[in-house]
Amino acid sequence: MLMLALLLIPLIGAVVVAVGGERESKHVALGWTLLACVAAVASVFAFNWSDAATAQFEMRAPFLPHYGINLWIAADSVSLLLVLLTALLGPLCVLGSYSSVHHRQRLYYASLLALQSFVTGVFLAQDVILFYVFFELTLAPMFVLIREWGGANRKKASVKFFLYTFTGSILTLAGVIYVAWARTGLIETAAVNAGWTFSLEFLTDTARFMSSSEQTVVLLALLAGFAVKVPLFPVHTWLPLAHTEAPTAGSVVLAGVLLKLGTYALYKIAIPLAPAAFVAFAPYVAAVSIIGILYAGLICWTQRDVKKLVAYSSVSHLGFCILGLVAMNAVGVGGSILYMINHGLSTGALFLCIGMIYERYHTRDMDELGGLASKMPVWAFFMVFFSLASVGLPGLNGFVSEFMCMLGAFQAGAAWGPGGTGGVLGPWFAAFAATGMVVGAMYILYMVGKVVFGPLTEPRGHHPHETLPTDLNLREITVLTPLAVACLVLGVYPTPVIRSLEAPIIEQLAHVERYFPEAEAVETSELERPEPAGASIVAAEGGLR
C-alpha cells in the first residue's frame, strides 16, 4: 500500500497542480512532494529490514492476463533505497525552482511531479512490461522540462535526448519480448501449464534454458537501451547536451535518478535475463567503463561551462558504478548500488549549487566567474563540500562507494587470495580505474580553484539580483542542507545501508555465479537462497496471488 502511495501521490499531485492555479502551483507541488516524503519515511519504518531480499509491500493486479502482464509492484531494499532517493530529491527540486521558473509554472511543476511518479514506478515494477512502460514514460516529462525551460539550445537537446534514449529502448523491448517468447517454447517442452509471462520473477528462470548466443543477442538488445541511459561511453553524447540545456531541477532529476534507471535496469533485468552473456561481456563492459572514467574525466578538465563539466563528470562517475556492477561480487555490486545513491546526492547538489549561481549571474562560464568564496561564503562552503563528496574524500559518501566499486573489481577473479571472489575482472581493472581518482581530483579542483577560490571575478556589467540576496537565502540553504547531511551520514555510517544490501545482492548474484570460469571452485555462500528455479514457476502457476 505504501509503495502504491509513493507511486500515486506525485501523480495525483501532478494532476492537481495541472488543473490548479498558476501562482500557488509551486506551493501545492511542494506539499505533494512533501507528502511523498512522509510516505517514504513511513515505508522505511514499515519495511522489514531483516528480510531485505524479499520483495515487500507487494501489490498485484492483472492487466493483460492472456500475455501474463500484470501491474505488479513491490520493493526489496535496493528498490526501496532508490525510491527513497527519488522521494528526497522531489521537494528539493521543487524548492530549488522557486525563483528560477516564472512562466507556465503549472506545467513545470506537474511535469516534475509526473516524472517523480514514473521514476518511482521503474524502481518498483516487478513486471518487465510495466518496467518498460515507466522507463519510457519518464522521457515525456523530461522532454517537456528541457524543451520549455531549457537554455538556448534546448530544442535540439530535448529532441536528441528523447530520440537517442528512445531508440535504444525499443531494442530493449525486443530483447525482453524475446526472452518471454523463449520461455513459452520452454514451457511446452517442460509440460508446465502456462503461457506468456512478463513477471521478472518467472522470466529470470528462462536464462538457463537459453543458449549462449541467444543470451548474447538478448544482452546486446538490453544494453542498447540501458547503456544509453547510464550513459556508458561511447553512447553518452546526449547527456552533456541535455544536462547543459536542462533547467536546474531537470538536471538534478536527470543526474540524481534518471541515469540510475540504466544502472538499476542492468542490475535488476540484464543480470538475471542473460547471465551467461553478462559474464562473458563483463570484461568488455568494464573496459569501456574505465575508458569512460578517464576519457570523460579528462574532457571535464577542458570545460569552461561549469554545468557541462559536472555533466561530463557524471559520465566519468557512472563508469565507476558500472565497473562495480560488472565485478559481480558483493562488494562491487554493493558499491555500485551505493554509488547510484551517492552520485544522486552529490551531483544533484552540485547542479543545485550551479543553478544558484546561474540565477545570480546568468552565466556559467568559468572565464567570467571566479573567487566567489569571498562574496558568497555560504554557497562556497556547500560547493566545496559537494565537490569533495564527488571527488571521493573519505568521510563523505562518494568514497565508500568508489572504493567498494574498485575493490570489487579487484577481487573479481583474484582467486589467489582469501579475499578474492569469483568473477572475470582483476587487479588491472582496479588499477586503471584507480587512476580515475587522480583525474577526478584534477577536474574538480580545477573547477573549485576557478569558481570558488582565486581572485573575485564577476561578469562585466553584473547587477545584484532583484530578489535574491548576494549569498544564499534561507530557502536555498534549506534545499542544500538535507543533501549535505545525507552525504555526511552516508560517508561516516554507511554500514546499515550496506548490510541491508547484502541479502538481495547475494540472491541476485546467484544468477551469474554459476557462469564464472572457475565456478566449481567458488563456494556458494550460506546466505544464498537455494530455492530451485523450477519450483517457483510451478508454485506461481499454482495460483497467482
Next chain:
Amino acid sequence: MLEPVAQLATRLLSSAALAAEPGEKAVAHPIQLPELTNAPGGPSLAYLLLIPLLPLIGAVLCAIYRALGLRNKSAAWTSVALLAASFILSVMACLDVVASGTGRAIVHGFEWINMTWGAGEGRSISADFSFYLDPISGLWMLFVTGLATLIALYASEYMSGDVRNARINRFYGAFCLFVFSMACLVMGDNLLLLFLGWEGVGLCSYLLIGYYHDKPSAVAAAKKAFILNRVGDVGLALGIMFTFVAFGSIEYDVIFRKTAELQEAALAGATIPWFVEAIPLLFMVGAFGKSAQLPLYVWLPDAMEGPTPVSALIHAATMVTAGVYLIARTLPLFALNPDALVWVAWIGGLTALLAATIGMAVFDIKRIMAYSTVSQLGYMFLGLGVLAPTGAAYHVFTHAFFKATLFLACGAVMHGFAGQLDLRKLSGLWGVKGWKVVSAAMLVGCLCLAGVPFTSGFFSKDQIIAEAFVTSGPGYTLLGLIALLTAGLTAYYSFRAYFRVFHGPVEYHPGADHHGDEPLAEEEAKENEVAHGHAHDDRHFHPHAPGWAINAVLAVLLVGSLLAAVPYFIDKDHKGWVGGLVHASPTDARVLPDGAQVIAGAKHSFFGLGDPHTVMYFVSGAIALIGIAVAWWLHLAGRTSAAHSRADALKRRLGAIGRAAEHKWYVDEIYNVIFRVPLLVLANLFYLLDKLLIDGLVELFGALPRWFGRRVQPIQSGSLQGYAAGMAAGVALLLFLAWAAPALVVWMGR
C-alpha cells in the same frame, strides 16, 4: 580531574557502539586478540577515543563560530584547550599502554564500513573507527598533539590579524580537523581508517595552503599539493586492496599475524607470493606522495604559500612524516620484499641530496626550510630502507621539534617584517630589539638541523648514516657517502640562512606582501603613511617584534629541540628511548627472508676505522662543523650589506649550475612539459573527438532518415510500373526472410 570525565564520555561512546548490532561483531572480527579494554582489572583505555574526538569537536565548534560570524579569539582558545586535552590524554594513554605490558591496545569506537558475503576468512570486510595504540603510534601521537597545541597557541598571535574578518574560525576549524585526521591516520586499527586520515590530512593541507584563497599562487599550490598527493594515494589504495585480497582483512592485528607466518615460512625456504610482494611497493608510492619524496616532492615547497603555523605543523613536523609512519607501521610487510626496501633507501638518499642542493641555492628562507624538510624526510626513508627504523623514528621525533622551531622562527620574521623572507633583504636580527628569542630559536634549530655534536639532530641522523654503512645492500656504501655529503650540505644551507639573516650588519627591508597575512604590519604601514606620506619607505619601517605567545612557544620549542637529545641516553639497550618503543612494536621486524645473509654479512667497520656507530660520531660531527665554517666564510665573514657576500663570486663562477639550482633544477618546468602539457593536449583531443567523431556519428545517424526520406520521396511518382517493381521487390524480400529466419534460429540455438 580529567580522567573521570574522559571515562564517562568514552563509556557513553562505547555503549553506543556496542548497541549497534552486537551479534554482527563476531562475524566482522573473526580473530579476537586479547584486548586491554576487556582485560579484567586492567586499565580501561576507552578514553583513547577522546584523542581524535576532542579535535573533531574543536573543528565542529569552529564551524559553528564561523556560522555565527564570531570575530574574536574564541576559536583560538577553544582549539588550544581541546588540543591540550588531547595531548594530555595521549600521554596518559602511552603510559597506560606501557604499564599494561601487552604492547598494544585496541579500542572499538564506531562502525564505519562493514560487509559480509559469506562465512569464513576473507568473506567479510570490516573497517571501523577503531583505534590501535602501540608504542609507535603512541610516539607519533605524542608529538602530533603536543606540537599542535603549541602551534595553535603560536597561531593565536600570528593569525590575530584575521580575527577582524572572521576567517580565523576557518583556520582553526581546518587546524583541528587536521589533528583529528592525523589521529585517525596514526591510531586507526585498519588500513582504511589510515586512508581516511591520509586523505583527511591532505584535505586540511589543501584548505590551509589555500587559506588566502584570493591569492592565485596559494590556490595553485593547494591544488598541486592535493593532486600530487592523490597520485600517491592511488598507490596506497591499490596496496590496501592487495592487502585485503592477500590477507582477507585490513586490520593490523590480522595482517601482522599473517605476515609473521609468511616470514617464518619464508625463512624455512618458501617463496613469498607476488601479490604480497606487491603490497610494499604500492605503499611506498603512497608514502612518497605524502612525504614529498622523488618524484612527487614538488608540491611541498609550493605548500609554503600557506600561513606559517600551517607550514610548521603540517608541512614540516607531522603530516609529511605520515609516509614514514606508513612504512614504519607496515615494516613487517616490507621485510617480506627486500627490493622494496632498497627502493625506499635509494629514493630517500637521492631525495635528501637533491633537495639539499636546491636548499643551498634559493633565497627565500621559508623555502630553504621547505627543501630542508624534503631532504630530512629523505634521511628518514633512507633509515627505513637500511633497516634502521629506530633511527628513522627518532629522526622523525627530533625533526618534528627542531623543524617546527625553525619554521616558527621564520614565521616570526615574516610576521614582523611584513612578509619579508628574502635572505638578501634581512640582516643582523640579533641586534634588533625584541628579536632575541627568535634569534636564539633559529640558532638552536639550525644547530640541530646541521647535526652539530650533542644536539638532538646529531644523534638521530647519525644512527641513520651509520646504519647505511652497516647494512649491506646494493650500493649502500655509496648511499652512506651520499648521506654524509648531504649532511655537510645541510649544515651549509642552514647556517647560510642563519648567518645572513641573524648576523652581520643590521639591515632590513619590509616585504611588499600585503595579502592580509600581516595585517598588523599593514596597520603600521598605514600609520606610517599618515605620518610620513610613504608606506614602504625602509627607513620608517618599524619591525613588529613578536609578542608573548610567539616568544613563549619559541622558547618552549627551543628547549624541546635541545631536550630531544635526552631520549637517546635513556634505554641504552635499544639505542635510546625511541629504540625501545620500536623494539616493543611490530615495526621491529628486522629479519629478511632471503636477507638473512644481509644482516650476517654486514660490515661492522667503517673503512677499517672501527665500529661505524662510534666512528660516525666523529665523522659526521666534523662534516657538520666544516659545513658551518664554509657558510661562515662565504656568508658572514667580511659581509657589509644584507644583499652581498662572498658567495656571490662563487655563484658567478658556477654559472649555469648555480642558476639551475636556484631554479630548482627546472623540475617543475620539466614535469609541466612531460606530464601536464601532454595530458592537456590529450584532454582537448578527447573533447574534439567527442564532439566531432562520437557525437558526429550520432548526428549522422539522426540525419540518415531525413536524407533517406528525401531520396526515396521521388519513388512515390504515381507511375504504375514503379509500384509494380516495388511490390516485386517486397515479395522477394519476404521470400528471402522466410528462408533466412530458420537459419537464424538454428544459429541462435547453438
